[in-house]
Amino acid sequence: MVKRCCWGTCNTDSRYPDRLEGGIVFIPFPKPGRSLEKARRWIRLCGRPLEQLNEEIIKERAKAKHLFVCSKHFVDGVPSERYPDPMPALSHEKITPCRKRPTQRAYTTHTFSAPTCKKRLIDTDMSCTLTQGELVQGPLDSLAEKNIDVSDVENIDPIEDKSFYGVEPLDMLAMAAENKALTENYAKLVLENVNLQQQLSSCIKKKKGKSIIIEKSFGCEKLNSKEYQYYTGFSKDRFEDILKFLVPREGEDIIKWTKAISGSKQLSTKDQLLLVMIKLRQNFDFSHIANLFNLSTQDCSVIFLNWINYMFHRLGSLVIWPHRDHIIEHMPPTFKQDFPNSLVIIDGTEVKIQKPSSLHRQSQCYSDYKSCTTLKGLVGVDPRGSIKEGRKIPKGQSNS
Secondary structure: OOOEEOOOOOOOEOOOHHHHOOOOOEEEOOOOOOOHHHHHHHHHHHOOOOOOOOHHHHHOHHHHOOEEEEHHHOOOOOOOOOOOOOOOOOOOOOOOOOOOOOOOOOOOOOOOOOHHHHHHHHOOOOOOOOOHHHHHHOOHHHHHHOOOOHHHHHOOOOOOOHHHOOOOHHHHHHHHHHHHHHHHHHHHHHHHHHHHHHHHHHHHHHHOOOOOOOOOOOOHHHOOHHHHHHHHOOOHHHHHHHHHHHOOOOOOOOOOOOOOOHHHHHOOHHHHHHHHHHHHHHOOOHHHHHHHHOOOHHHHHHHHHHHHHHHHHHHHOOOOOOOHHHHHHOOOHHHHHHOOOOOOEEEEEEEEOOOOOOHHHHHHHEEOOOOEEEEEEEEEEOOOOOEEEEOOOOEOOOOO
16 A cells, blocks of 8 residues: 655655655554544644645545655654644644643542441431431441451541541531432422423323314415416416316325325425425425425425326326427428428437446446537427427437
8 A cells, every 4th residue: 555645745655665764654644533633633734735635535535545644754753642743844833742641649548437427427417416326336347347446436526536537517517408409409300390291191182183283384375476486487377277287186185105294294285286396496405395395304305206206197198299280380481481391300419417426327328429428318399499209318328
């Protein structure tokens, strides 16, 4: 694998042994998935132009595997704890050593500790009183296991000797009061949560079996004539005519949904056709259309695909070839004078498409005439320019 140094103007390359003199090693560039901040810091310190070294490049595996920084650009020869980053390639940058980690303090432990008694004091109410025997009784067993004279412990007054527990008596009372207040607040929150759950369950029982009506913020009823023209490309009357042709019976569910789609129930047939026309005319993203109609993106996609298939079969049944007498009657005068018997003009046309990722598909779709990937189709138009026939589109290289 080729290793190249991407620091400033350095030309260290593993393919040229003369550039590796002095025991130079290559340190791989930080992966942005593991340490994004470190990767950004190295990009800035390397000082390369943005088009040569940026986050997008180091995220691409094919390019990032060749990115390294040689050991010449590190203070200690390799990334160390004090200098983990390379030296800056630009003059205005300044290298600063990494701050040392703070030393951990040694904890001082008392000879006699009573964790059990401390816990009892925290959980005790302010009105409770503890005797000296109760305070000392907790740790006696543990002290006996450590071969400590119990008589020495009995002579200690835990209230007067503050070092025995490390906590002031007033602090103990304050912690007990705080614990009691937190317990009361927790009980109130639990009770409030139970009441809210009961209210929610009662609301669900009332609405069970009833359809919830959601107020529409967008639809055919909200649009005026100019908005119809903008969103669909048709006037309101022409849109109504198309709807009557596609749905002869008003209110009929013409599409048999293969799975339960909430969007088909929320939207009327007219609004579903509006959704399809908006996508065909404006080519909005499904996420934007979903926000307009208060649907999910998946429901919008399924509605659009089902309507397109239905419109293909419904509109495909139309006869778009008029009678020859009708064509001759509306033929332009100049065309009629030169070509009186020509009723249709047939020609092949090519539509440019995005280059496929597959090399096999690229070779199939590449057009020598257009010098790009295309789809070729046979189109027939009448003398006035109206399209009368369109054959199935093959790949661009076919019949070229």
